[in-house]
Structures are given as structure tokens and as C-alpha cells.
Amino acid sequence: MKTNNVTKKMVLTAMLACLAFVLNTFVYFPAMAPFQHFVDVLAAVLVGPWYGCAAAFICGVLRMLSGRTIQAVTGAVFGPILGGLIYKKTKNIYLTFIGEVAGTGFCGAMASYPLMKWFYGLDAQSPFYYIPFYTPSAVVGAGMGVAVLLILKHSGALGRMLSELS
Known part of the structure; x- marks a missing residue:
């Protein structure tokens, strides 16, 4: 029974990673990836912090392979960890929303500074x-994720999904 749940979480993690990639590829904002954070919030709640981090x-x-910088990774992985642990x-x-925003907006931004300086030679004046x-x-992205989760919760689908994954 436990193996079945791990398999379900792994498959859902892969699906969420693909969803984030496709949404970020076709709905493009310069220097922003709100759909990554949308999926991060969903992943934090549905599969937890570590699988959410894996999806991010x-x-x-995948985004780096399609031409983005290392910020595609550093800007994404801290939010689902913090949001997932809080949830x-x-x-x-x-509170998952707050975890996503703090994890990405502060931790991800601070982690990006030295990596961008080291790998790309960018000389931003401050780690902030x-x-x-x-x-x-x-x-924006976490707000969309919370909205979808609230809709799922009010319809009863979120409870069924979580019980199926636990």
C-alpha cells in the first residue's frame, strides 16, 4: 500500500513539473514566472515539501535547457519547501501562500545572487x-495557487485528493 502512494506522489510530481514548464513556456512574462509559483503552491499542499521541491x-x-538562467532553479525550489513544511x-x-512568497521572494532571491555572480559574471550591487x-x-502565482486550492477544498475534491495520496 505504501509503495502505491509513493508511486502516485512521484507521478503527480512529474505531472506538476511538466505543467509548470508548459505554462511558463507559453505564458511568458519578462523576468517573471508566476505559473511556477502557482504550481509550487499546489505541489506543496498535494505532495509535500520534498516532492514539491523535486517538481520545481x-x-x-527544463527551463534552463530551453535557454533560461540558473535562476529558473534557485527561484523555484525554496518556495515549495517552506510552503510545504508550513502546510x-x-x-x-x-500560510502556504506566505511560505511560498517568503521562500521564493527572500530565500530564492538571496540564493540567486552568488550563483548569478559566479556562473554569469553579473555584478549586481547588493545581495538584495x-x-x-x-x-x-x-x-501573483501563489495567489492563483491558493485560489485553485480553495475551489478544490470547497468542492470536496482537495480532501479526496489528499486522502488518496496519504
């Missing part, structure tokens, strides 16, 4: 340089 990492690598502890969808770019994207 897979999507980030796991509190079961509060709104990326925060104004990451935070609005995370707020």
Missing part, C-alpha cells in the same frame, strides 16, 4: 538585488 527542480532544469505543520492554505523581481511573481 525538474521544471527549473504540513498547520494545514492552512493561506533580486528580491523586487522575485516577490511580485511569487505573490
Whole structure:
């Protein structure tokens, strides 16, 4: 029984990674990836912090292979970890939003600074340089994710999905 649930989580993780990649590829905003954060919130709640991180990492690598910088990975992986850990502890969808925004808007932005400097030679003047770019994207995307989760919760589908995955 446990193996079956792990398999379901792995398949859903791959599907969420693909969904994020496709949405970010066809709905493009310069220097923003709100659909990554949309999927991060869904993944944090549905599959948890570690599978959510895996989905964000897979999507980030795919985005890097299609021409994006390493920010595609660093801007995505911290949000589902923090949001997923918060949801796991509190079961509060709104706090998952805060975890996604803080994880991406602060942790992801701070992690991007040294990597962009090292790999790409970009000389931003401050480690806080990326925060104004990451935070609005995370707020918009996480807000969309929370809206979808609330719709699923009110219809009863979220409870069924979570029980099927646990």
C-alpha cells in the first residue's frame, strides 16, 4: 500500500513539473514566472515539501535547457519547501501562500545572487538585488495557487485528493 502512494506522489510530481514548464513556456512574462509559483503552491499542499521541491527542480532544469538562467532553479525550489513544511505543520492554505512568497521572494532571491555572480559574471550591487523581481511573481502565482486550492477544498475534491495520496 505504501509503495502505491509513493508511486502516485512521484507521478503527480512529474505531472506538476511538466505543467509548470508548459505554462511558463507559453505564458511568458519578462523576468517573471508566476505559473511556477502557482504550481509550487499546489505541489506543496498535494505532495509535500520534498516532492514539491523535486517538481520545481525538474521544471527549473527544463527551463534552463530551453535557454533560461540558473535562476529558473534557485527561484523555484525554496518556495515549495517552506510552503510545504508550513502546510504540513498547520494545514492552512493561506500560510502556504506566505511560505511560498517568503521562500521564493527572500530565500530564492538571496540564493540567486552568488550563483548569478559566479556562473554569469553579473555584478549586481547588493545581495538584495533580486528580491523586487522575485516577490511580485511569487505573490501573483501563489495567489492563483491558493485560489485553485480553495475551489478544490470547497468542492470536496482537495480532501479526496489528499486522502488518496496519504
